[in-house]
Amino acid sequence: xxxxFLKQYIKIINYALIGLVFSFASFYLLSNMYHYLEIRKxxxxxxxxxxxxxxxxxxxxxxxxxxxxxxxxxxQGNVPASQMTIIAHQLNSCIDNFQNKTFQSMMDKNRxxxxxxxxxxxxxxxxxxxxxxxxxLFWTSAVDQHHLENTILAQEKDLIQLYxxxxxxxxxxxxxxLLNNSSYYxxxxxxxxxxxxxxxxxxxxxxxxxxxxxxxxxxxxxWFHDEVSIQEENITGGVEENx
Amino acid sequence: xxxxxxxxxxxxxVLLLLICFVFSFFxxxxxxxxxxxxxxxxxxxxxxxxxxxxxxxxxIVLKQKSVNxxxxxxxxxxxxxxxLLFTIYRTFFDRNMVALIRLGYNINFNYFADIIAPMRAMxxxxxxxxxxxxxxxxxxxxxxxxxxxxxxxxxKEEKEAIVLTTNEIGI
Numbered sequence: 417x418x419x420x421f422l423k424q425y426i427k428i429i430n431y432a433l434i435g436l437v438f439s440f441a442s443f444y445l446l447s448n449m450y451h452y453l454e455i456r457k458x459x460x461x462x463x464x465x466x467x468x469x470x471x472x473x474x475x476x477x478x479x480x481x482x483x484x485x486x487x488x489x490x491x492q493g494n495v496p497a498s499q500m501t502i503i504a505h506q507l508n509s510c511i512d513n514f515q516n517k518t519f520q521s522m523m524d525k526n527r528x529x530x531x532x533x534x535x536x537x538x539x540x541x542x543x544x545x546x547x548x549x550x551x552x553l554f555w556t557s558a559v560d561q562h563h564l565e566n567t568i569l570a571q572e573k574d575l576i577q578l579y580x581x582x583x584x585x586x587x588x589x590x591x592x593x594l595l596n597n598s599s600y601y602x603x604x605x606x607x608x609x610x611x612x613x614x615x616x617x618x619x620x621x622x623x624x625x626x627x628x629x630x631x632x633x634x635x636x637x638x639w640f641h642d643e644v645s646i647q648e649e650n651i652t653g654g655v656e657e658n659x
Numbered sequence: 660x661x662x663x664x665x666x667x668x669x670x671x672x673v674l675l676l677l678i679c680f681v682f683s684f685f686x687x688x689x690x691x692x693x694x695x696x697x698x699x700x701x702x703x704x705x706x707x708x709x710x711x712x713x714x715x716x717x718x719i720v721l722k723q724k725s726v727n728x729x730x731x732x733x734x735x736x737x738x739x740x741x742x743l744l745f746t747i748y749r750t751f752f753d754r755n756m757v758a759l760i761r762l763g764y765n766i767n768f769n770y771f772a773d774i775i776a777p778m779r780a781m782x783x784x785x786x787x788x789x790x791x792x793x794x795x796x797x798x799x800x801x802x803x804x805x806x807x808x809x810x811x812x813x814x815k816e817e818k819e820a821i822v823l824t825t826n827e828i829g830i
Binding site: 423426427429430431433434436437438440441442444445448449452455456529530531534594595597598599 | 758761
């Protein structure tokens with residue numbers, strides 16, 4: 417009688433144990449499948465026709481026209497011509513950085529995946545922040561009255577510093593967010609948000625960063641254009657007065 | 660029909676166990692090498708595989724019906740290994756996970772690390788339930804023997820009775 421009772425008791429425990437294993441496996445399989453499908457949700461849009469991309473292209477065109485006014489032979493401003501030539505060269509190389517390979521490869525796409533967003537973010541870090549903002553234009557954060565006398569750039573030092581702080585911290589959240597998409601544990605809000613349809617949000621976030629960076633370069637190019645045109649106006653004004 | 664399906668699951672679980680073990684071994688060893696950890700420490704992750712493989716071998720060699728003919732157990736084992744194979748597939752081939760590209764090893768260690776603890780827990784639980792089924796089976800066998808002894812007694816008596824009757828007749 418005792419053996420029978422013990423045997424039945426073992427059987428109950430045993431089936432409960434297998435049931436538990438079955439439910440564990442079901443949970444992990446279902447949550448894996450959900451994660452598998454969720455990170456495959458692409459953002460269907462024509463990249464080249466997106467508003468943020470069009471604005472970005474407009475800004476780049478504006479930078480090109482701002483630089484094109486500069487002619488080293490006719491320039492006679494406060495900032496030395498050699499320095500202005502270097503700045504023009506830096507702005508030109510910034511345009512190349514903005515039109516990086518990753519960005520160019522996206523122009524034909526009609527469907528954006530999470531990996532495209534990741535690649536765009538990486539290109540933002542390497543080409544735009546690294547090459548353009550740090551290598552070419554970081555001197556603008558250290559401008560003082562002695563370097564560029566009485567120019568707008570020297571007076572707007574705080575604003576430029578604000579621009580830099582903003583640009584450097586821009587995509588750090590997105591970076592963490594994208595890396596978290598390899599985990600299907602929904603124990604944190606970040607992990608959860610990174611899994612649920614993150615492609616669209618990530619795309620707008622990274623393109624927003626591209627636009628902020630191009631805005632800053634356009635701001636510098638406007639200053640450059642003003643420097644060139646003010647001097648030209650002075651020269652033409654001076655010539656008219658003489659006449 | 661049920662017996663055939665059960666037999667398929669019974670041998671399939673062993674095959675799936677071996678496949679899961681080979682790939683898990685490859686992933687975990689590479690993970691430890693990448694992290695520059697002592698590879699010997701990785702052994703603890705494979706103990707449940709070895710234990711379960713030994714138990715399956717014992718079940719098949721000793722033809723333990725209590726385990727081999729338990730469909731629920733066999734299906735659960737196949738289900739667990741199927742789930743593990745799905746995670747292994749994703750570890751190697753799911754290119755929509757950013758860590759796979761970022762790590763640059765063509766193996767998503769970040770993702771597989773999440774499944775190691777549940778994998779070990781489930782394999783240990785399957786081992787425990789296997790042992791319990793074996794205990795259950797031993798009890799059953801003892802009972803069957805008792806029943807057969809009781810059944811055999813009247814047969815002997817009958818034989819003796821037949822012999823007696825033939826002696827009495829004088830054949």
